[in-house]
Each structure stands twice: as structure tokens, then as C-alpha cells.
Amino acid sequence: MNVEEIKKDFPILQNRNIAYLDSGATTQKPLQVIKAVEEFYENYNANPHRGAYSLSMEATEKYEDTRTKIANFINAKHREEIIFSKNATESLNLIAYSYGVDKLEKDDEIVISIMEHHSNLVPWQKVAKQTKSKLNYMYINDEFEISDEEIESKITDKTKIVGITHVSNVLGTINNVKKIIKYAHKKGAVAIVDASQSIPHMKIDVQDLDCDFLVFSGHKMLAPLGIGVLYGKKEILNKMTPFLMGGDMIEYVYEQETTFAPLPNKFEAGTQNVEGVIGLGAAIDYIESLGYDNIQKLEEKVVSYAINELSKLDYLTLYLTPNKENHSGVISFNIKGVHPHDVASILDSEGVCVRSRKPLCATTYEIFRY
Amino acid sequence: MDDLTDVYNELIMEHSMNSYNKKKLEKADYSEIGHNPNCGDEITLELKLNGDIIEDMAFSGHGCAISQASTSIMIDTLKGKTMEEAKEIIKTFIAMIKREITDEEELQKLEDAIAFKNVSHMPARVKCALLAWHTIEDILNQKEKEKENGK
Numbered sequence: 001m002n003v004e005e006i007k008k009d010f011p012i013l014q015n016r017n018i019a020y021l022d023s024g025a026t027t028q029k030p031l032q033v034i035k036a037v038e039e040f041y042e043n044y045n046a047n048p049h050r051g052a053y054s055l056s057m058e059a060t061e062k063y064e065d066t067r068t069k070i071a072n073f074i075n076a077k078h079r080e081e082i083i084f085s086k087n088a089t090e091s092l093n094l095i096a097y098s099y100g101v102d103k104l105e106k107d108d109e110i111v112i113s114i115m116e117h118h119s120n121l122v123p124w125q126k127v128a129k130q131t132k133s134k135l136n137y138m139y140i141n142d143e144f145e146i147s148d149e150e151i152e153s154k155i156t157d158k159t160k161i162v163g164i165t166h167v168s169n170v171l172g173t174i175n176n177v178k179k180i181i182k183y184a185h186k187k188g189a190v191a192i193v194d195a196s197q198s199i200p201h202m203k204i205d206v207q208d209l210d211c212d213f214l215v216f217s218g219h220k221m222l223a224p225l226g227i228g229v230l231y232g233k234k235e236i237l238n239k240m241t242p243f244l245m246g247g248d249m250i251e252y253v254y255e256q257e258t259t260f261a262p263l264p265n266k267f268e269a270g271t272q273n274v275e276g277v278i279g280l281g282a283a284i285d286y287i288e289s290l291g292y293d294n295i296q297k298l299e300e301k302v303v304s305y306a307i308n309e310l311s312k313l314d315y316l317t318l319y320l321t322p323n324k325e326n327h328s329g330v331i332s333f334n335i336k337g338v339h340p341h342d343v344a345s346i347l348d349s350e351g352v353c354v355r356s357r358k359p360l361c362a363t364t365y366e367i368f369r370y
Numbered sequence: 371m372d373d374l375t376d377v378y379n380e381l382i383m384e385h386s387m388n389s390y391n392k393k394k395l396e397k398a399d400y401s402e403i404g405h406n407p408n409c410g411d412e413i414t415l416e417l418k419l420n421g422d423i424i425e426d427m428a429f430s431g432h433g434c435a436i437s438q439a440s441t442s443i444m445i446d447t448l449k450g451k452t453m454e455e456a457k458e459i460i461k462t463f464i465a466m467i468k469r470e471i472t473d474e475e476e477l478q479k480l481e482d483a484i485a486f487k488n489v490s491h492m493p494a495r496v497k498c499a500l501l502a503w504h505t506i507e508d509i510l511n512q513k514e515k516e517k518e519n520g521k
Contacts, residue, residue, distance in 0.1 A: 339434035341409050342378070345495060349374045356409075 001294045002179035009286075019352045023199060024330050025170050026219045029279075034221055036282035037275045047271055049248055063274050067264065073216065073284050075205040078233055080263040083230040083237070084272055088196045089119035091215035092163075093242040094122035094267065099213075102241060104131040104160055110191070111154050112163040113138045113146055120163050120194045122257070133160070144171045144321045149174075149303055151183055159189040166198035172330030173321050190236065196220050201328055202300060203292050206231055218276060224281035227276025230267070237263055238312055246271040262361035268302050301328050306331055376488040377495075378435065381443070386435035389413030389442035395428045396476045400513070404431075406497050411437045411443035419513075422452045427506075434498050438486045438488060453510055459483075460490050460503050460510075466490060 007013050009030040013020070020028055040062065046053075046061040071079040073125045085091045085353055104110070110124050114137045128135040138146050142183060162184035167174050182192040188210040195204055201219040203307055206214050213236075218227035231239075231256070242260055246269035251259040260266045287295070304324075310316055319332040335343050345355030385391075395505055398416035405412050411433030418426040427445040432438075444463075448456045463473040469490045477484050489499040 040453065331422060341411075341434035341495070341498060342436070345377075345515075348494075 001113070001290065001298055005299065006290070012157060017351050022353045022355050023200070023220070025355055026225065027200065027222050029224065030172050030222055030283075030286050031280050032286045033224065033282045037224060037279045040275055040278045045274075049265070059274060063272070063277050065279045069281050069284055070229060073204075073288075074199075074231060075207050077152065077207060078234050081206075081231055081234050081237065082156075083232065083264050084277055085230050085267075085269040086226055086246075086273070087216055087217040087219070087228035088117075088194060089217075091213075091228050092119050092192070092194070093123050095213050095215075095232075096228055097359040098267075099190070099236070100127035100161060101130055104128075104133045104305075105152065106132040107158065108160045109136055109156060110134070110156040110161045110163070111136045111138060112185075113161050113165065113175065114140060114164055115168040115173065115175075117169055117196070119155045119194070120165060123165045124161075124163060129179040131180040134158075137241075138164075138370040140171075140173070143323060144168075144173050144319065145323070145326060146175060146180075148179065149195075151180055155187050155189065156186055159184065159187050161192065162189050162254065163192045163194070166204075167197075167201070167328045167330070169197050169330060171319060171321070172328045173334060174328050177211070178209060181209055185210070197271075197328065197330070200287070201295065207244050213267075219278040221280075221283055222286055223280040223290045224276045227273050227280050234263065237267070242266050242269065245272040248272075296324075303327075303329055303331065374447045375491065379485060381482060381485045382435065382439040384439075385442040386439035389429075389438065391428055392430060392438075393428045394430065395426055398428075400511075402505050402509050404501045404508075405500050406433070406437070408497065409434065410465040411501055413441055413502060413505065415439070415502060415509065417506070417509055422454075423485070424448050424451055424453065424456055429499075429502070432496075433501070435487075436489060436495055436498040437501045440483075440499045443482050443485065444502050444506065447481045448506065453513065456506070457510060460507055463503050464500060467496055478489065486492045 008027050009032065011031055011034070012028050044055070044059050044062055046056040048056065048058040048063040050056055067082045068079045068154040070082045076082060085094060100110070105126060108131070110128055110133055112121060112124055112135070124135050129132065136154055140151050141147050164175055164177055164180050164182060166177050177193050179225045181193070192213040192215070193209065193211045193212050195216045197220065198204065199216045204214070212233050213232040216229055218229070219225045249261050249266050249269040251261050307318065310318060310331065316334050317336065321327050334340065340356040344354055347354055387408045391514060393419055395416040399419050400417040402415050403412065413429050413431035413433060416428045417424060424518060427449055429445065447459060451459065459479055462471060462477065463480055466477055466480065466487060467490050471477060477487070486499050489495050
């Protein structure tokens with residue numbers, strides 16, 4: 001696979017003279033995705049599920065076909081287990097409100113890791129306060145990983161919800177989610193996986209993982225902004241109450257009562273981001289056309305080159321696990337004595353786009369003392 | 371940004387790395403925390419008044435080179451000024467960073483703080499440069515309110 005050829009798919013890399021190293025925040029979009037959105041508006045735009053005319057039905061078909069595509073992509077058992085949302089954040093909020101608030105009781109426990117993105121942390125603080133349950137953390141060891149002992153000591157018989165990021169957006173650590181999910185189930189808890197940082201890089205198989213929920217954002221995997229996915233096991237989603245109320249999620253409406261539509265519509269209130277869905281479908285096609293094997297080979301080459309070169313700089317501290325097989329594409333570093341914000345400005349003046357500021361996760365920030 | 375050395379110039383680097391204004395005042399009349407949640411910068415600004423005159427100031431905390439130097443140079447600029455004069459300088463500095471005032475002559479009253487003029491071309495860094503100035507603004511507004519309430 002030729003990097004230069006792939007780069008040609010990304011118009012922004014032709015139009016701007018940049019080295020874009022901030023895909024963890026949002027990826028650039030290939031022409032195939034941009035064109036798919038354009039094609040939708042030029043040929044198929046209508047409100048899905050609404051009109052009895054052929055254009056609307058074609059829009060519905062495109063929208064629903066993409067749901068099936070995503071179900072196949074992550075190997076979900078049923079297509080209605082795929083719920084469209086705004087992004088991973090909204091998916092996690094949906095779980096927090098429609099599952100967490102409803103099911104948790106006083107003294108129950110929620111367990112998440114210290115390396116969670118704020119969107120898999122702050123909603124649980126709210127749920128814990130509202131239900132008088134406890135929020136506990138799995139901490140990382142010196143190798144920036146969560147040890148088996150930590151998993152087994154934090155997930156207890158009182159634990160009802162376990163939330164874990166598949167790959168840390170701050171450290172690049174690939175967590176042993178399978179082990180965490182298995183242990184959560186052993187203790188009778190449901191397991192939520194945040195796959196936002198992993199799905200652009202590795203094959204996700206929800207049946208193999210056996211997670212109860214899995215979330216991701218489209219925009220971190222080459223799709224447009226504003227589209228996300230919630231996967232949930234059918235039997236769990238069926239028992240949950242709707243998150244947002246409005247059009248398309250209803251069955252019958254009376255003056256005082258409403259019955260709700262079955263899955264997946266129950267969780268898709270209001271007109272959806274259809275262009276985002278279409279774009280996400282095109283992004284999946286694009287990833288599959290490259291192939292995860294090829295993507296990983298290429299990443300391995302780029303990441304080990306970068307780590308190798310950065311390790312030669314004695315004024316630079318790297319924060320990553322020494323266990324190569326547990327590290328994805330995120331490389332975090334500090335320049336001794338220089339604030340990250342200044343580093344980013346200086347790199348920007350050379351056309352290099354990096355993430356600076358404190359990491360999104362203030363809790364993990366504690367280890368980044370420069 | 372064409373030339374970053376316009377921003378990270380000698381004066382700014384000196385103040386950011388080793389500021390003599392980074393200390394504790396023995397007896398401060400006011401102490402105010404300035405916080406920039408986006409980048410985690412946090413400063414504590416202390417101020418001692420003698421009547422209407424800003425007799426002494428100091429700061430502590432952490433942040434990027436621009437926020438640290440801006441705080442230190444602000445202290446140099448405002449020390450010894452009356453509160454009215456200080457307010458005028460603060461207003462001018464904020465207007466310079468927001469590119470509302472570009473006239474060099476008008477900016478002369480900023481003294482060394484004019485060194486931050488080029489930050490106005492770096493939208494991502496405006497907040498860093500303004501952190502201390504908004505913090506002192508808060509202190510002076512607070513003082514004014516106390517005055518109105520006859521304290």
C-alpha cells in the first residue's frame with residue numbers, strides 16, 4: 001500500500017501544506033466520503049421514514065442500508081442494535097440516562113478507568129449523584145496500563161456498570177477490554193466500550209467482545225462531523241426507555257400518553273443526520289477497501305519510526321506503554337520546561353498540527369507534569 | 371504566523387522563564403485566581419494598594435510562556451500607577467490583542483507590554499495573553515464596587 005497514493009484521496013492534504021497529526025481529535029475526510037454526501041444531496045435528499053413518495057423511500061433505503069452496513073462492519077447480530085446518534089458523547093449520554101439513571105440504586109457501583117475521555121466520565125458522575133450510587137476508578141500502573149489485579153479489585157459484586165475505553169485518546173494504550181467485559185459479566189454488571197479511538201485502526205467484533213454497549217463517532221473514522229453510533233444488545237435496548245422524545249420514535253400519540261416505536265427508531269427522535277449516515281457508510285467502504293491489515297501495517301511503520309526518532313531527543317519525554325502490542329497510534333510527549341501550548345504554536349508555524357493543551361481528560365493530566 | 375520570533379522574543383522569553391515578579395507578597399490587599407480551563411493555565415495574582423496607587427503586585431501559578439510573561443510584564447507596567455491609569459492601560463492592552471487598536475502611538479502607554487502585539491495574529495493564543503489582564507480587571511472592578519458600597 002502506497003502512502004502517497006492514499007494521500008491523494010484527501011483533498012485537504014493537497015490544498016494545505018500541513019502534516020496533520022491530530023486524527024485522534026478528528027480525521028480528515030477522503031474524497032470518496034465528500035462525494036457520497038454530495039451525491040446524496042444531488043440525487044436522494046428527502047426525509048427518511050416520512051414521505052409516501054419514491055424520493056423519500058429512496059432516502060429511507062439509503063439510510064437503512066447504511067445501518068445494515070454498520071451492523072455487518074462491527075458484526076452485530078441484529079441490524080436494529082445499531083442506533084444513530086450525534087457522536088460517541090451522545091451515545092454515552094443515552095446509556096447514562098436511559099440505562100444508568102433507571103437501573104441504578106443507592107450503593108450500587110459504577111466502575112470506569114482513569115483514562116476515560118470526559119464523555120465517558122462526566123455523565124457517570126451525574127448518574128452517581130442522582131442515584132446515590134458510587135463512581136469508582138480503575139487506575140493505571142507505571143506502564144500506563146490497567147493491570148488484571150486492578151480490574152479484579154475494582155469490579156465487585158456491587159458493580160452494575162463498567163465503562164472502558166478500548167484505546168486511550170491520551171496514552172494510546174489498548175485496554176484489555178475482553179478481560180474487563182468478562183469480569184464485569186461475572187459480577188453481574190453491564191459493560192460499555194468506547195471504541196472511538198480504536199475503530200479507525202482495528203476490527204471491532206461486538207459478538208466476540210460480548211460487550212453490552214459499544215459507542216463510536218463517525219468523524220474520528222473519516223466520516224463527516226455530527227454522526228455517531230450506539231450499539232446495544234437487543235434484549236437490553238428493548239428494556240430501556242427512550243432518551244429523546246419527538247418525531248419518528250413514536251407509535252401512537254394520544255393527548256396524555258404515547259407508545260413508542262420498536263428498535264431502532266425508539267432511540268432516533270427527530271429528523272436524523274442522513275448526510276452523516278451516508279458519509280459514514282462511505283467511510284466504512286473506504287476503510288474496507290484499504291483493509292485493516294494494510295492500515296495496521298502502515299501504522300506500525302509510521303508509529304515505530306516516530307517513536308524511534310522521538311526517543312533520540314533527550315529534551316522530550318514520551319508517555320507510552322513499553323509493551324508494543326498494547327499501544328495504538330497516539331503518541332503523547334512533553335518537551336522539558338516548555339508548556340505544551342507553546343510547543344503546539346511553534347510546531348504550527350512549521351505546518352505541523354498536533355493536539356496540545358492539557359489532555360481532554362483532566363484526570364489523566366495528573367501524570368503529565370512537565 | 372510568518373515569524374514566531376516576533377512572539378517568542380527576548381523580553382517575553384526572559385519574563386516567562388525567570389520572573390522576579392513570581393513570588394508571594396507579604397501583605398496583599400487582594401488575591402484573585404485567573405483560570406483558563408482550555409489549557410489548564412492558572413495564576414494567582416496578588417495586589418497591594420496604597421490609597422489609589424498600585425503599590426505592589428506579584429503572581430504565582432503555572433502556564434505557557436505567553437501567559438506567564440504577560441502576567442509578569444503586566445505587573446511591571448501597572449506597578450506605581452493609579453487605579454484609573456491602570457484601567458486605561460488594561461483597556462488598551464485588551465484592545466491591542468483584539469486588534470481594535472493598532473496605532474503605535476496609542477499603544478505607547480503599554481510600555482513593555484507592547485511586546486505582545488503580535489499575539490493578536492494568533493487567535494489560539496489570545497486567551498493566554500489576556501489571562502492576567504482579565505484577572506486584574508476583576509480585582510479593580512471588585513474594588514470599585516466596594517467603594518460604591520462605602521467600604
